[in-house]
Amino acid sequence: MNVTVIGTxxxxxxxxxxxxxxxxxxxxxxxxxxxxxxxxxxxxPIFEPGLEPIVTRNREAGRLRFSTDVPASVAHAEIQIxxxxxxxxxxxxxxxxxxxxxxxxxxxxxxxxxxxVTKSTVPVGTADQVKHAIIEEHKKxxxxxxxxVVSNPEFLKEGAAVExxxxxxxxxxxxxxxxxxAMLRQxxxxxxxNRERIIVMGxxxxxxxxxxxxxxxxxxxxxxxxxxxxxxxIGADIEEVRRGIGSDPRxxxxxxxxxxxxxxxxxxxxxxxxxxxxxxxxxxLKLLAxxxxxxxxxxxxxxxxxxxxxxxxxxxxxxxxWGLAFKANTDDMREAPSVxxxxxxxxxxARVRAYDPAARAEARKLFAGRKSVEIVDTAEAxxxxxxxxxxxxxxxxxxxxxxxxxxxxxxTPAVFDGRNLYDPAALKAEGLxxxxxxxxxx
Ligand SMILES: NC(=O)c1ccc[n+]([C@@H]2O[C@H](COP(=O)([O-])OP(=O)(O)OC[C@H]3O[C@@H](n4cnc5c(N)ncnc54)[C@H](O)[C@@H]3O)[C@@H](O)[C@H]2O)c1
Numbered sequence: 001m002n003v004t005v006i007g008t009x010x011x012x013x014x015x016x017x018x019x020x021x022x023x024x025x026x027x028x029x030x031x032x033x034x035x036x037x038x039x040x041x042x043x044x045p046i047f048e049p050g051l052e053p054i055v056t057r058n059r060e061a062g063r064l065r066f067s068t069d070v071p072a073s074v075a076h077a078e079i080q081i082x083x084x085x086x087x088x089x090x091x092x093x094x095x096x097x098x099x100x101x102x103x104x105x106x107x108x109x110x111x112x113x114x115x116x117v118t119k120s121t122v123p124v125g126t127a128d129q130v131k132h133a134i135i136e137e138h139k140k141x142x143x144x145x146x147x148x149v150v151s152n153p154e155f156l157k158e159g160a161a162v163e164x165x166x167x168x169x170x171x172x173x174x175x176x177x178x179x180x181x182a183m184l185r186q187x188x189x190x191x192x193x194n195r196e197r198i199i200v201m202g203x204x205x206x207x208x209x210x211x212x213x214x215x216x217x218x219x220x221x222x223x224x225x226x227x228x229x230x231x232x233x234i235g236a237d238i239e240e241v242r243r244g245i246g247s248d249p250r251x252x253x254x255x256x257x258x259x260x261x262x263x264x265x266x267x268x269x270x271x272x273x274x275x276x277x278x279x280x281x282x283x284x285l286k287l288l289a290x291x292x293x294x295x296x297x298x299x300x301x302x303x304x305x306x307x308x309x310x311x312x313x314x315x316x317x318x319x320x321x322w323g324l325a326f327k328a329n330t331d332d333m334r335e336a337p338s339v340x341x342x343x344x345x346x347x348x349x350a351r352v353r354a355y356d357p358a359a360r361a362e363a364r365k366l367f368a369g370r371k372s373v374e375i376v377d378t379a380e381a382x383x384x385x386x387x388x389x390x391x392x393x394x395x396x397x398x399x400x401x402x403x404x405x406x407x408x409x410x411x412t413p414a415v416f417d418g419r420n421l422y423d424p425a426a427l428k429a430e431g432l433x434x435x436x437x438x439x440x441x442x
Contacts (some may be wrong), residue, residue, distance in 0.1 A: 001187055002077035003027070006102045007084035008035060008066065010046055010161065010265070010332070011119060011154050015083055017051060018165040020058035022190040028066045029073035039066040047331035047358040050162040074109035079183060081117045082130075083154070085265075092272035093280075094123050103130040107137025107144075114147040115180045119154045121210050121270055123277045127151055127174070127203040148180040151203045153210035158264065159329030166191060171198045174206020211274040215288055218267045220255040222294040228258035228438025229301070238438030239420060258438040260337040260392055260418035261298035263326035268295070268335045299337045302390055302418045303344030305435045309388070309414055315349030320386035320410075322379055323393025323419075324356035324363045331358040333366060337418065338392040346372045355382040357395050387411045394419040403430040 001024045005016040008030040016028040030036050035045050039059075044052050058064035067073065074080065084098035099120055106116055116134065118126060127149045138144025151174030156164035171188050175181050181200055188198060201209070228238040238258045246253035262268065271292050278285040307314055326336035333339065336359075342352050352373045356363060360375050367373040376382050379397065383389065388410055391398055399421055407413045407430055414433040415422070427434040 001025070001079065001183075003079045003081060003187065004029060004073045004077040005081045005083055006073065006105075007082065007098070007120070008032075008039065009083065009085060010048065010158055011156065012081075012083035013039075013044075013046065013055070014048065014051060014156060014161040014165050015081060015119065015154070016064060017054045017058060018162065018191075019187070020061075020064040021054050021166075024063065024187070025076075026058075026064050027073050027076040028064065029068065029070065030066070031068060033068055036066045036068050048161050049159065049329055054162065070105050071109045074106055074114075075111065078113055079115050079117060079187060080106050081119050081152070083119045086120045086122055086269075086273075088269040088272055091276060093276040094121070094269070094273040096122065096126065096129065099126065100129060100133050103133040104137050106147075107134035108141070110134075110145050110147065112145055114145070115183055116147055116149045117152045117184070118149065118207075119152050121153060121214075121266065121273075122151075122207055123211075123273060124204045124207045126207060148175065148177045149203070150175040150177070150180050150184065151206035152184065153206060155210070155213065158332055159327060168192070168197055172206050172209055173198055173200050174203040174209075175200070176202065211270050211277075214267055214270040215274050215285075215291070217255050218262055218271050218295070219287065219291045221257070221259070221262045221267075222291040222298070224256055224258045225261065225298045225437075226294050229298075231438045232440070235440060237440060258420060259298075259394075260302050260341070260437070261295045263299075263335040263337050264330075265332060265334040268292075271295075299340035300344055301437065302337075302392070302416050303341050303348070305416050306345070306350075306388060306390065307348060309412075309416075309433075309435070314345065316351075317349075317387045318351045318353060318385055319345050320382040320389045321352055321354035322356075322382060322389065322391045322398050323395055324354055324375075325359040325393050325395075328393055328395045329358075331356075331362050333359050333362045336392075338363075339366070341390060341392060341418075342367070342373055346370065353382045353384065353386055355379050356393065357397060383409045385411075388414040388416060390416040390418065391421060392418050394421060403427060403432060407431050 003019050003024050004027045005012045006029045008028045016026045020026040038045050082102045084102050086094040089095040130149045173184050231238045242256050245251050246256050275288050324338040355376050363375045417436045420436045424434050
């Protein structure tokens with residue numbers, strides 16, 4: 001099939017590449033000329049495991065095109081997938097300007113039937129907004145064509161995006177139009193060969209499903225973080241509690257880790273956007289307001305522990321930070337807890353030497369001009385001259401460091417672990433002070 005993907009970011013590029021890999025002819029559109037140039041020159045603008053070979057082989061096979069040519073992108077395919085960003089606006093609601101602009105461009109240039117698929121995470125009612133934008137463009141032209149708007153939210157996780165797209169848990173299609181549903185069934189057939197994964201529902205339910213899923217996951221994280229802080233205060237161990245409750249199949253082990261709060265491009269903005277929609281509907285979501293507040297506070301817990309260790313005076317201290325990305329296996333630093341930690345430390349007069357396996361370029365952009373923050377190229381280099389170590393991202397390469405070397409290198413042998421990566425007893429045995437989240441400090 002011919003498919004156009006509008007917006008070639010984390011979601012659009014993965015979607016385009018995976019659809020091309022299934023044999024489709026995919027036109028990836030973006031307005032960012034630099035991004036398109038990078039892709040056409042064989043580069044990949046994002047770090048996503050397993051993505052590069054798929055992009056390369058499909059580009060070379062002529063099934064995957066990257067372009068800024070809007071009329072050509074509309075002409076290319078009946079299926080137009082919108083995967084542009086929906087960042088938060090000032091008031092927390094999702095900023096729909098890119099989605100509406102993409103819809104208008106389709107309306108302006110279409111010349112035949114189109115299925116317009118919103119894959120971006122969008123508030124309930126967006127399908128109607130997209131429809132109106134297209135109709136308005138038709139009116140301006142004095143003619144129009146038949147089209148359908150379908151909601152098809154994306155559930156992939158950064159860091160495992162290719163795997164998630166190729167083997168999805170579910171494919172939600174919000175539509176009541178049999179023709180559009182049939183086309184999307186055909187498009188997704190290669191990704192659900194061993195069992196049916198498509199769930200067809202109303203457009204509004206599909207739009208809400210995406211926010212509901214992310215909000216539920218965010219709620220689990222905030223619940224565990226709040227419980228972790230309590231556990232610490234009353235002498236319990238959140239890791240033991242996690243095993244104790246995760247073993248209940250109604251609860252399960254996933255997304256039950258205490259830490260430094262959630263970040264990334266999705267949970268924070270989606271929790272806020274759903275709250276905003278609920279407020280507008282006159283049905284405020286009290287639970288989500290708490291989820292959000294707990295998360296904001298949790299991002300400062302590690303800095304507080306470091307300050308407490310030095311009796312509130314860390315002026316002139318140097319903190320090594322391992323991990324900058326909001327989670328492992330990505331270079332994405334949007335709303336990353338590392339940024340809150342580094343800001344807190346800098347405000348208190350400390351210096352930071354930080355390392356991340358994938359997010360260094362991003363971090364250098366973000367902290368450009370900040371004298372107290374240095375981004376270095378190895379985990380060992382981050383420790384040079386450092387007083388203590390803080391761990392913010394659960395990268396595999398941080399899981400089993402040389403503890404003896406750590407103790408020798410750090411001026412104060414203290415590890416502040418925002419991801420509970422280590423066994424407290426083992427660190428104590430190595431002569432290291434250990435400050436995890438929700439566990440008894442050793
Ligand atoms: N990143 C994730 O893990 C993830 C997962 C599921 C859903 N989502 C949702 O998918 C959407 C996209 O997220 P992302 O992380 O890929 O965003 P992104 O910022 O990485 O990419 C968006 C891209 O769209 C381009 N763009 C903006 N307006 C355009 C237009 N009018 N025409 C063509 N291109 C345009 C931008 O230049 C950018 O390259 C968001 O709504 C997000 O909430 C993201």
